[in-house]
Amino acid sequence: MSGESRRGRETIDKVNRTAAEAQAASLADIAPELGQFIVDFAFGDVISRPGLDLRERELITVAALTALGNARPQLLAHIAGALNVGATPRQVVEAIIQMAVYAGFPAALNGIAAAKEVFAERGVAVDPPV
Amino acid sequence: MSGESRRGRETIDKVNRTAAEAQAASLADIAPELGQFIVDFAFGDVISRPGLDLRERELITVAALTALGNARPQLLAHIAGALNVGATPRQVVEAIIQMAVYAGFPAALNGIAAAKEVFAERGVAVDPPV
Amino acid sequence: MSGESRRGRETIDKVNRTAAEAQAASLADIAPELGQFIVDFAFGDVISRPGLDLRERELITVAALTALGNARPQLLAHIAGALNVGATPRQVVEAIIQMAVYAGFPAALNGIAAAKEVFAERGVAVDPPV
Amino acid sequence: MSGESRRGRETIDKVNRTAAEAQAASLADIAPELGQFIVDFAFGDVISRPGLDLRERELITVAALTALGNARPQLLAHIAGALNVGATPRQVVEAIIQMAVYAGFPAALNGIAAAKEVFAERGVAVDPPV
Amino acid sequence: MSGESRRGRETIDKVNRTAAEAQAASLADIAPELGQFIVDFAFGDVISRPGLDLRERELITVAALTALGNARPQLLAHIAGALNVGATPRQVVEAIIQMAVYAGFPAALNGIAAAKEVFAERGVAVDPPV
Amino acid sequence: MSGESRRGRETIDKVNRTAAEAQAASLADIAPELGQFIVDFAFGDVISRPGLDLRERELITVAALTALGNARPQLLAHIAGALNVGATPRQVVEAIIQMAVYAGFPAALNGIAAAKEVFAERGVAVDPPV
Numbered sequence: 116m117s118g119e120s121r122r123g124r125e126t127i128d129k130v131n132r133t134a135a136e137a138q139a140a141s142l143a144d145i146a147p148e149l150g151q152f153i154v155d156f157a158f159g160d161v162i163s164r165p166g167l168d169l170r171e172r173e174l175i176t177v178a179a180l181t182a183l184g185n186a187r188p189q190l191l192a193h194i195a196g197a198l199n200v201g202a203t204p205r206q207v208v209e210a211i212i213q214m215a216v217y218a219g220f221p222a223a224l225n226g227i228a229a230a231k232e233v234f235a236e237r238g239v240a241v242d243p244p245v
Numbered sequence: 246m247s248g249e250s251r252r253g254r255e256t257i258d259k260v261n262r263t264a265a266e267a268q269a270a271s272l273a274d275i276a277p278e279l280g281q282f283i284v285d286f287a288f289g290d291v292i293s294r295p296g297l298d299l300r301e302r303e304l305i306t307v308a309a310l311t312a313l314g315n316a317r318p319q320l321l322a323h324i325a326g327a328l329n330v331g332a333t334p335r336q337v338v339e340a341i342i343q344m345a346v347y348a349g350f351p352a353a354l355n356g357i358a359a360a361k362e363v364f365a366e367r368g369v370a371v372d373p374p375v
Numbered sequence: 376m377s378g379e380s381r382r383g384r385e386t387i388d389k390v391n392r393t394a395a396e397a398q399a400a401s402l403a404d405i406a407p408e409l410g411q412f413i414v415d416f417a418f419g420d421v422i423s424r425p426g427l428d429l430r431e432r433e434l435i436t437v438a439a440l441t442a443l444g445n446a447r448p449q450l451l452a453h454i455a456g457a458l459n460v461g462a463t464p465r466q467v468v469e470a471i472i473q474m475a476v477y478a479g480f481p482a483a484l485n486g487i488a489a490a491k492e493v494f495a496e497r498g499v500a501v502d503p504p505v
Numbered sequence: 506m507s508g509e510s511r512r513g514r515e516t517i518d519k520v521n522r523t524a525a526e527a528q529a530a531s532l533a534d535i536a537p538e539l540g541q542f543i544v545d546f547a548f549g550d551v552i553s554r555p556g557l558d559l560r561e562r563e564l565i566t567v568a569a570l571t572a573l574g575n576a577r578p579q580l581l582a583h584i585a586g587a588l589n590v591g592a593t594p595r596q597v598v599e600a601i602i603q604m605a606v607y608a609g610f611p612a613a614l615n616g617i618a619a620a621k622e623v624f625a626e627r628g629v630a631v632d633p634p635v
Numbered sequence: 636m637s638g639e640s641r642r643g644r645e646t647i648d649k650v651n652r653t654a655a656e657a658q659a660a661s662l663a664d665i666a667p668e669l670g671q672f673i674v675d676f677a678f679g680d681v682i683s684r685p686g687l688d689l690r691e692r693e694l695i696t697v698a699a700l701t702a703l704g705n706a707r708p709q710l711l712a713h714i715a716g717a718l719n720v721g722a723t724p725r726q727v728v729e730a731i732i733q734m735a736v737y738a739g740f741p742a743a744l745n746g747i748a749a750a751k752e753v754f755a756e757r758g759v760a761v762d763p764p765v
Numbered sequence: 766m767s768g769e770s771r772r773g774r775e776t777i778d779k780v781n782r783t784a785a786e787a788q789a790a791s792l793a794d795i796a797p798e799l800g801q802f803i804v805d806f807a808f809g810d811v812i813s814r815p816g817l818d819l820r821e822r823e824l825i826t827v828a829a830l831t832a833l834g835n836a837r838p839q840l841l842a843h844i845a846g847a848l849n850v851g852a853t854p855r856q857v858v859e860a861i862i863q864m865a866v867y868a869g870f871p872a873a874l875n876g877i878a879a880a881k882e883v884f885a886e887r888g889v890a891v892d893p894p895v
Contacts, residue, residue, distance in 0.1 A: 146747045156806045157346045166339035175308040179347050182309040184445035185704035186741030209296035212409050216287045217309050218609045221446035227406045276617045279602050286416045314835035315574035316611035342799050348739040351836035357796045417606045426599035435568040439607050442569040444705035469556035476547045477569050479868045481706035487666045536877045539862050546676045575834035576871035677866045686859035695828040699867050702829040729816035736807045737829050
């Protein structure tokens with residue numbers, strides 16, 4: 116296993132191993148190379164970089180996928196991932212609400228609906244905004 | 246001045262007062278209401294919220310605008326804003342590079358070109374990624 | 376209740392009270408602030424403005440959400456909203472068809488599918504285009 | 506000349522003949538077919554349809570192009586077109602401001618910047634919002 | 636029947652007659668004109684043009700719809716269409732994977748999920764990449 | 766140099782070495798890692814894959830970037846790249862015109878404007894569409 120593969124797997128294990136395993140299984144018979152690129156390049160080369168910690172990186176991804184508004188499965192996986200690496204439900208909600216300003220209310224509303232689904236599945240609640 | 250206006254102006258003063266003043270001047274004779282919404286709603290109601298600090302909020306905005314790829318003037322203003330509220334050039338660069346994974350290389354390349362322009366104007370350099 | 380809240384609720388009651396109440400209920404335990412921003416800012420500050428009437432505003436929103444193509448729940452609500460404030464089914468259909476020119480046929484086709492769903496639910500039919 | 510070509514040219518003459526002629530000239534040596542599709546299909550088949558009048562159609566286009574945010578030359582042409590077919594500067598501004606709600610503030614700000622450029626070129630001013 | 640209608644229907648029959656008939660049936664009572672534009676303009680005027688063959692045209696469409704990420708029904712129809720006009724499953728998969736570079740991994744993953752659905756329905760498998 | 770780096774450089778040399786060198790120089794003092802990812806991952810891992818030839822891959826990229834409409838520098842580089850690997854100007858024009866159907870006329874018009882710029886710079890003309 117190459118260095119980037121090992122680093123990629125370690126980072127995936129922290130962020131969202133369950134989603135990554137389901138994704139790899141789904142890609143196995145059609146595009147396993149794409150799954151390998153996600154391990155090696157996306158997680159091994161990029162998300163594992165220093166400079167930002169994993170909590171910051173996942174919040175940034177949640178915000179960007181909310182703004183783009185066309186990648187719901189990945190948004191669900193990264194909302195869960197953000198919680199897995201230490202973001203609070205409140206921080207996730209704040210990142211999504213902020214997108215109302217930069218990408219419009221529909222994007223933010225659909226992002227919150229995704230967060231609601233993930234939070235319900237994990238039985239977590241949002242603390243008041245302090 | 247309403248509470249949200251005061252709060253909005255205080256937050257704008259921290260993030261990027263120069264850009265906000267230029268924007269307000271440009272809107273004055275055509276859509277001053279839009280400028281007021283930015284102060285009261287965008288900065289007063291949303292960006293001033295607790296739950297995430299201003300550095301985190303600006304990095305999130307830089308990432309989202311990089312991913313959307315269709316708002317260069319605002320991306321320039323928020324890259325500068327991120328630096329103003331304590332993000333390092335390295336953190337800005339990392340947030341932008343990460344968008345190669347979620348929005349593709351052209352988005353990341355154009356985000357880096359914007360950062361390069363802002364960094365040059367302010368005479369700041371990117372430290373090595375540790 | 377502030378002036379903008381009252382104005383926002385009055386406008387929402389005209390456009391699509393049912394959808395707004397469902398949305399508010401859905402946001403209640405996760406992001407009630409976002410629901411409040413929709414009342415106060417989106418409907419109170421923006422959609423209530425003079426200069427365009429509500430029928431024109433809803434048709435514009437239907438067109439824009441069709442073009443963006445990534446906000447189906449909101450497109451459904453605003454197609455219903457357009458009918459509620461006096462747009463004819465024909466006008467809604469024309470606004471959506473026009474998006475084939477500016478955002479491509481897939482966007483227009485998915486917009487028409489949304490309109491078909493709303494029209495069926497309300498038992499309305501499209502008159503011939505004159 | 507086919508019926509749709511004649512109808513397309515008549516509609517173009519009302520909306521923005523100057524921009525259409527510049528566009529046709531620019532396409533002449535590389536993709537004249539695309540220019541012909543714009544006359545026959547876009548203006549002849551779609552924009553000439555009954556059901557919405559040209560003022561409504563141009564306002565809808567201005568809103569959609571503002572929301573998409575990636576077609577500045579066409580947005581400039583259709584802001585001018587909206588004025589040509591009877592929209593007031595105020596109506597154009599309102600359609601653009603409304604996009605802050607549905608596509609975010611950067612989209613609306615860049616739309617207003619385009620309107621400002623067109624209004625300046627034509628020496629028109631925005632009346633107060635009543 | 637006009638020349639472009641006949642040409643359009645011939646091309647549709649090659650690309651994906653089943654999907655086109657379902658689409659026409661769905662549009663019949665709400666926007667049959669849109670269906671006619673797809674026959675006459677989209678397939679008759681554009682997709683039937685020489686210069687690229689139908690296999691190349693369908694692969695280009697699959698790539699573009701994957702990159703846009705907001706038109707799943709049409710992406711499914713054109714993945715099937717690509718196979719119908721001679722593209723191999725491998726070529727379809729390669730066109731989609733390539734979008735990871737230009738539009739990000741979520742776009743490519745959702746494109747592959749669409750291909751997986753079409754391939755399963757038709758009982759085709761992807762050959763190894765040589 | 767790793768295998769993917771070597772393969773990436775060989776592919777870049779075929780597609781558009783000039784643009785790649787300018788890009789690498791521009792990234793050198795701010796995000797050289799991003800430049801390395803483009804060599805190793807984008808060109809070495811993805812674009813070098815078998816299954817589609819380079820001419821097909823560049824045409825697909827031209828179409829996708831035209832449809833996205835928010836990456837002009839990269840669109841210019843890949844239009845040139847398509848010519849470099851054997852696409853004719855006519856094929857490039859056809860791929861772009863086709864995007865009028867899937868992403869709207871503004872996207873296609875701006876794509877043609879980019880092609881016009883590249884063709885002029887290289888002194889190539891478009892043959893009639895046969």
